[in-house]
Amino acid sequence: MNKLQGESLNITKQNINRLKELFPEVITEGDKIDFEQLKTVLGQVLEDQHERYQFTWSGKKQAILGAQKPSKGTLRPLIDRSKNFHQTENLYIEGDNLEVLKLLQKSYNGKIKVIYIDPPYNTGKDFVYKDNFANGVQNYLELTGQVDAEGNQLSTNTESNGRFHTDWLNMMYPRLKLARNLLTDDGVIFISIDDSEQEKLKMICNEIFGEQNFLAQVIWERAYSPVNLKKNFSESHDFILVYGKNIHGLESNGLKRTQAANDRYSNPDNDPRGLWKSSDLSVGPAIEKNIYEITTPSGRKVMPPSGYSWRLNKEKFEEYVNDNRIWFGPDGNNVPSIKRFLSEVKDTITPMTIWKYQDVGHSQSASQSLKKLFHDKAYFTYPKPVELVKRVIELYSNPDSIILDFFSGSATTAHATMQLNAEDGGNRKFILVQLPEKLDENSEAFKDGFETICDIGEERIRRAGEKIKEDLDETKLNVLDTGFKVFQLDSSNIREWDVDFDSLEDRLDLFETPFIESRTQLDIVYEIMLKQGLELTDSIDCFLVKGMTVYDIGNGTLFICLEDKINVNIANAIIEKWNHYGRETSSVVLSDAGFAGNDTEKLNCIELLKGAGYPEENILTI
Structure with a gap:
């Protein structure tokens, strides 16, 4: 029977497997890479010069390797919170x-x-994570004061420490590297930042x-008035x-058309096609074949401005005139323009890269809104x-998309996400x-x-959810x-085998059960779900077999039994459930440990499951 792997996804191994799929000939014995063979396969296009265009800093290699080092931690459910x-x-x-x-x-x-x-901007007043890639969970417990850390606490990243930009880059690089893996093929990431590290x-x-995958650098107008105490410039935007x-x-979903945008359309000539607005007929730079003279209905002769041409060639222009799509003004004497009908434009507007505070709010309005949610507490x-x-x-989500924010701050x-779901009936999920x-x-x-900050963030979600529901139609409440x-991130629920010959007898006593004391079965179930690649929101049901609990995850995707006296009755019940689904x-x-050393019972369970159609690699012990 196979042992359940106790680590998160091994990204290095995954990358080697991907390379193996593309170029199997470059993989040698022991999954080593033959770089000379890789050069041949790639046609000698590898960069091997000592001087090359690159962006590097102290610790970059360690940050890359750290992102690929699997985690041995777990996520424990906190139902009461x-x-x-x-x-x-x-x-x-x-x-x-991380x-x-x-x-x-x-x-x-x-x-x-x-x-x-919205990561730390590195202004000299921000917390910057000091990562310990050797044992990330232990590092986290120390930073949050949950274990004796000899005074190792979070501190601000000040310029006086000599590694101001380096520390920030070493924090951001591995997190963005891992975040990219989580995106769908058509997924998009938005990152707020200011001039400090932009x-x-x-x-x-x-x-x-x-x-090639850069989409935009949006400028958000976060302030609406200058700070006159500033000596040179008062910054009014973030990126x-x-x-x-x-x-x-x-392709972006676009922004919903506003009433103000629709109000720009009218129908001064009572065109049966409805509301329209005029659009400039001239365009630059000039195209020679589209430079020609136009005679207006009043008899006036016009040419495009110098350096410009008409948008339409002469034949297409005549088609537009005959279809009443050219506007010469109420007296037929204006420079011609094209009629754009509201009924023919798309329902959304392509977003521009400057976002005004009138449209998306500013820092002070956000502070006031949050303050109001907490009864005037800032x-x-x-x-x-x-x-x-x-x-x-x-701009980019679908009604059932998953939205991730791993620097969630005020939530x-x-x-x-909840507000948008309330407005358009979507079922987006947030992490x-x-x-x-x-x-x-x-x-x-x-x-x-x-x-902690988490205490405030969680309370903000509770209050925001209730406030949104107050304003919601009753039919949508449920x-x-x-x-x-x-x-909560924590060390694994499962003990690691640590051979210490000075206390071997005590260690063997501990391994009568592989699970850490005080950890619940639900803690262990969620860890198994993570290690098996199931989502944390997959359904968890239970059924009893002669008083023993079997967990049914994702309607038969995964079955787990952590009881002390596992026997063939458990295997038969699982098979019955699987067949039902x-x-x-x-x-x-x-x-x-649930087989209590009874290898015969274990073998019988394995054979029953295999006989029912379970592949051997899908039958695991923990």
Whole structure:
């Protein structure tokens, strides 16, 4: 019987397998790569010069390797902190986003349609994660003060430390590398940033996502008045970098047409085709064949402006005149223009790259809205406006898309997702990840009972969901999902085999059960789901077999039994359930300790499952 792998997706092994599929001849014994053979296959186009165009910094190689190092951690469910835990499809995860992104690689690879993140801007006042790639979960526990860390706490990244930009780049690179894997082929990532790291962020995004997949650098007008204390310039904007995973065939949903845009259309000549507006007939640069004289109905002769030509050639222009699509003004004496009918334009507007605060809000309006939600308490400084993030989601998501934000902060992304679902009837799901940073004990939020940023974020989602439902039609109340499952990053529920010959007898006693004390069966079930690549929102049902619990995950996708006295009755019950669902594939995970050393019983279970059609690789022990 195969052992369940205790790590997250091994990205290095995955990359080797992909290379093996493309060029099997370059893989040698032991899955080593023959680079000389690879050069031959690629036609000697590899760059081997010592001087080349590249963007590098101290620690970059370690950051790349760190992103590929599997995590041995897990995500534990916190039902008491959740809302509608057993019904909701939304996730809120407390933990270091690097480790969480690793743990999501199997379950959500290629499933996220839109990622929006608002990472630390590196202004000298921001927290920047200090990653320990050797043991990411232990590093996370130390940073959040959950274990004795000899004073190792989060600190601000100040320019005086000598590695100001380097620390920030080493934080961002591996997280963006992992995030790309999670995007669908037509997925898009939006990243908020300011001038502090904008150019460096764009360079690492060009490397990770590809220059050809750059979509836009949006300018968001975040302030509406100058700060006169500034000596030179008062910054009034932030940037939002936008990249697609694969720009080929990618197209924005566009923005909904506003009434103001429609009001620009009229019908002064009572055209039976309805409302229209005029559009310039001239265009530059000039095309020689489209430069010709036009005589207006009043007899006036006109030519295109110098350096311009008409948009239409002479024959096409005559067709437009005959179809009453050319407007010469009420007196027939104007320079001709083209009539664009409202009934013929698309329902959406292509977004421009400058987003005005009148359309998507500004920092002060966002702060005031959040303050109002918390009964006039200001717990966050400079949160992003809901309308801003809602536009981000609206541009590229589908009604059933998954939205990810792994620097979730004040949880605006959750608020925006629920708000958009309420407006258009969608069923988008959100996944939020946030480090539970300790709040200052002198802060207003701490005095009001909030200990971490996560406490505030979760409460914000609760309050926002209820506020949205207050304004919602009763027929949609039961459809809108305003709940969220809370998970917490932690060390694995399963003990690692650590050979210490000085305490071997004690260690053997521990391994009567492989599970950590105080961990529940549900903790273990979710860890198995992650390691098997199932989504954390897949259904979990239970059935009893002679008093023993069997977990049925995803309607027969996976069966788990963690009981102490597993026997053939369990195997037969699983087979019966599997046949009931009629699934082609399914997996079974059984507690190895549950057989209590009875190898005959274990063998009988395996043979029963194999005889029923289970492939041997789908029968696992833990």
